[in-house]
Amino acid sequence: MGQLLRLGLVLLLAVLGGCGRDSGRSELRFWAMGRESEVLAELIPEFERLHPGVVVKIEQLPWTAAHEKLLTAVAGDSTPDLCQLGNTWIPELAALKALAPLDARIAASAVVRPDDYFPGIWATNVIGGATYGIPWYVDTRLLFYRKDLLAQAGFASVPGTWAGWERALAAITARGAGRRFGVLLPLNEYEPLLAFALQQRTGLLKDDLTRGNFDSPEFERTLGFYAGMFAHGYAPPVTNSQIANVWTEFGRGYFAFYISGPWNIGEFRRRLPPALAGQWETAPLPGPDGPGASIAGGASLAVFRRSRHAALAWQLVEYLSRPEVQVRFHALTGDLPGRRAAWAAAGIAGDSHTAAFRDQLERVRPTPPVPEWEQIVTEMRILAEHVVRGEMSVHDGALELNRRADRMLAKRRSLVAEGVRL
């Protein structure tokens, strides 16, 4: 017992000593995910040199657990000072009133200039008129395709319209004689359908974002276009887990088009056989009548409302937003920087694979900024799968999706009707 007591005292003193030593310096807790969290270790020392007495503590979260961890932290009042946030999570955390609005700081900043960012990406950070995040790196979805297979089918370049693209898919599929498909649209991914749906002129939600707009003729046309690719046999009705290895299958020519994001540029370079090196390319998404929009993806840097070092956290956000730091960040990760200045400085778009992304990023659109969106878009995927498998007509699928969206938005509707500020 005496020994235990002594051990306890020693521990207590150690803790007290630790507190005493740290009181002169500020510690910034920074939550980051995935590869970016590892790379930060190389960027932070320079910031700490510029700000003596500041220690940045990077806490790494795996992407798969990050969302739950963030919500739990909000519920338990243990949020960090700042965080890397997938920009689809911003509406949710803003609804939880967990994030600090940054508008005043942006207005006073010499570094963060909103007009240097891609407008569609910037818009994902603005909820109800307030800005809650600064784009760090960006992504979107577009076409990866086999140039050789497209040429064999008689097309010199990717058509820019839905109708033209469908013709190309038909030609490729017909030449494949059952062993080749025009495009791979995994049924467990909602992104391809979402990208096409974002191209429509009317929004995906209506009435002050309290009702679905999936019963509109425009959405029905989009869903019909998507389901048609399976019905015509241009796309195999498979999920990702049935394609053991996307790169191998792409290399074998099982499909000619694939809708994916910038991370796959590096993967395609690494994993495709050398003979195919010059045979694949990227292209912006076709739209209903000319080059179409796509999803505004990526991650932002956000400061938490409960942070006790908000000013300092903002300085770190500014530091990471400097064009020269963004260029270094791009060199370390391959992530596409959020700022046009960094693109120009690093000559990123000089490479043909990335140039298509530069083009597409000027035409990206945010998804509706409501916390229920993730759930709605998941239902969209599920119902699209039912339609593709022939269990529902396109019309019924669209109506059912609208019903479900309306049900998920019921609480939001009643709060808005009561005049609660969301």
Next chain:
Amino acid sequence: MKRSTVGLLFALPALLVIGVFFFVPVLIALCLSVTDFDIYALADLSNLRWVGLRNYTELLSTPLFWRALGNTLYFTLLGVPLSIATSVGAALLVNARAARFKGVFRTALFAPVVTTVVAVAIIWRYLLHTRYGLVNYGLGRLGISPIDWLGDPHWAMPAIVLFSVWKNFGYNMVIVLAALQQVPEDLYEAASLDGASAVQQFRHVTLPALAPTLLFVSILTMAGYFQLFAEPYVMTQGGPAQSTLSVLYLLYEEGFKWWNLGRASAVAFVLFLMMFAVTLVQLRLGREAVS
């Protein structure tokens, strides 16, 4: 001190732990299930509404819940008998007099139980692959055309059952094995003297001796199979076309993905009531069969 007080004192720590970590959370969950606790309520508790039994009535009128329930029942009705039959079969083989290297077989058959679901699920995904999988290769040798195990809504659940049975039968096998070794040898001797065949011996000696064990094993297995979650989570994510979505998976999505804790709590209580009812029925039937 009275004897009963002493006994109570000894039981107190355990009771406290059960109370704090089981009954209190259950009570809170019960309260949650009659509210619309969601992300807005988490932001501001003034957005929390008392909704009475609406979570329950809405749940019972949601087709997805019935689908999840149907999937879970399908999995349980197919999986539990198959799993127990496999366990008994394996136990009989390992226990057979002619069997050699019993220790090796016992360990090998028990091994799937102690491996992690995630790791073996990845291997099973390769085994079940439509074009390159070993399972379809074997079926092809028998002249059966390839089955899209994890991609076809009709085959995904049987594939999950197959995987779960393989993963779990070793556990019950060990219990059955222990029970088999308790059966007195002279009963078999007497039976064979009376001219009973091997099948008759199994039917009239082994099975009655195993009955209490089988009842116990079937209750445990059923309770486990009703809580199907990890297998579809790693193998199919509830797909294709929600054919492997279980009740517990639905609860997880409602609660931890969408943060609808009110509705998730309602799912939990419905699941609990169902398991409770089925266990009661099983006990009643089991007692009759044993006596």
